[in-house]
Amino acid sequence: MNDAAAVSGRCIAHLDMDAFYASVELLRYPQLKAQPVVIGGRRRTAASAKAAAATEPPDAGRFERLADYLGRGVVTTATYAAREFGIRSGMALMQAARLCPQAVLLPADFDEYRRYSRLFKAAITAIAPRIEDRGIDEVYIDFDAVPGGAEQQGLPLARSIQQAVRERTGLGCSIGVAPNKLLAKLASEFDKPNGLTLLRAEDLAERVWPLACRKINGIGPKAAARLEQFGIGTIGELAQCERGWLIEQFGRHHGQWLHEVSWGRDAREIVTESEPISMSCETTFERDLHAVRDRAELGAVFTSLCERLAADLSRHGYVGRTVGVKLRYDNFRSLTRAQTLKFHTADAVVIRRTAGLCLKRAPLQRRLRLLGVRMGGLLPAAAAGAEPTAQELELELF
DNA sequence: TCTGGGGTCCTAGGACCC
DNA sequence: TCTGGGGTCCTAGGACCC
Numbered sequence: 183m184n185d186a187a188a189v190s191g192r193c194i195a196h197l198d199m200d201a202f203y204a205s206v207e208l209l210r211y212p213q214l215k216a217q218p219v220v221i222g223g224r225r226r227t228a229a230s231a232k233a234a235a236a237t238e239p240p241d242a243g244r245f246e247r248l249a250d251y252l253g254r255g256v257v258t259t260a261t262y263a264a265r266e267f268g269i270r271s272g273m274a275l276m277q278a279a280r281l282c283p284q285a286v287l288l289p290a291d292f293d294e295y296r297r298y299s300r301l302f303k304a305a306i307t308a309i310a311p312r313i314e315d316r317g318i319d320e321v322y323i324d325f326d327a328v329p330g331g332a333e334q335q336g337l338p339l340a341r342s343i344q345q346a347v348r349e350r351t352g353l354g355c356s357i358g359v360a361p362n363k364l365l366a367k368l369a370s371e372f373d374k375p376n377g378l379t380l381l382r383a384e385d386l387a388e389r390v391w392p393l394a395c396r397k398i399n400g401i402g403p404k405a406a407a408r409l410e411q412f413g414i415g416t417i418g419e420l421a422q423c424e425r426g427w428l429i430e431q432f433g434r435h436h437g438q439w440l441h442e443v444s445w446g447r448d449a450r451e452i453v454t455e456s457e458p459i460s461m462s463c464e465t466t467f468e469r470d471l472h473a474v475r476d477r478a479e480l481g482a483v484f485t486s487l488c489e490r491l492a493a494d495l496s497r498h499g500y501v502g503r504t505v506g507v508k509l510r511y512d513n514f515r516s517l518t519r520a521q522t523l524k525f526h527t528a529d530a531v532v533i534r535r536t537a538g539l540c541l542k543r544a545p546l547q548r549r550l551r552l553l554g555v556r557m558g559g560l561l562p563a564a565a566a567g568a569e570p571t572a573q574e575l576e577l578e579l580f
Numbered sequence: 581t582c583t584g585g586g587g588t589c590c591t592a593g594g595a596c597c598c
Numbered sequence: 599t600c601t602g603g604g605g606t607c608c609t610a611g612g613a614c615c616c
Binding site: 317514 | 582583585588
Binding site: 319404405504518520 | 610
């Protein structure tokens, strides 16, 4: 059935910024270019960002002199020089520090990354207006929406976008061009950094089948491990499995999907607009807290999470009706509790009250390392019904 | 060597209604 | 008194992604 898409010959690109956060930092601190740089740990506050800008990344930023600072942070990203030492994103900072004590540690500055994110996306849409946002550092681009965009298999258009991004931001990116999103995403990784890769349906056996299944967007560590148990390591090996057998092993939906992607088939459209489903705020404590012994501290954090969430909702113009909490215990096990209200709201007091009721339903004997608050069932505030009366609130919450 | 924060989507079971 | 299905909503957990 996906042959129709293949015949119609869509032309889709996936653009991925090269080592995005690290590259933004190197724009500010070019003297760090050859050095191992790790980004992670505490977020940069407005004050510390100002200090950082004034002082340049100080030698005090080196791991070996920051033992107290590393806390429970993880590596958000690392420059290619740091990766040489085995440092990977997601790794505990403590471990990264052991691998490369002389690395420079920079706190993440998401405001700055978002600013560059807007810049590079604007550079793209000035040339190709139909893009699908896939987070801070990547997009899909509909080449068919650009007159002549699919000519020469999209190569000239991809080049001009790559050039425009560099001129506008000083940053490099890699682009994959293919007949669908699945293949475009794979292709953008083929030649990083500054890559430009065309991948045609007929290249499947030669270029895609040798890759590990894990390379497919949607096959994570768990699925990859299960496939490995059956001796399926590559996408080609996956493609040799019978559809029926995959469905038996992985369920109707997932099994069918595994079969489709192994043959490079993907009919998903470019989605240019979407509304958020949920918003949340969570924090990991510097040390594990106990519900009774650290009651005051925990309560203060809880309230401030609810206030931040309420502010985020209002700032973006949303209300929601399912309030939830998330806990992570000292043994790293997580749990969630949720409650759906009869009305939509973005009110901090209502959120705090409802989240409090959720929290009461969770076991609180163990110490906690993380607390989070979430609002689901979002609706644009303008589209929501009337605020509940005091009486309705009373009924539901008190 | 212990493991961030912000999301989406899927599944499964139970409640409830027709 | 005992019995059907189907549909929708809600909750909880888990996989996955950036």
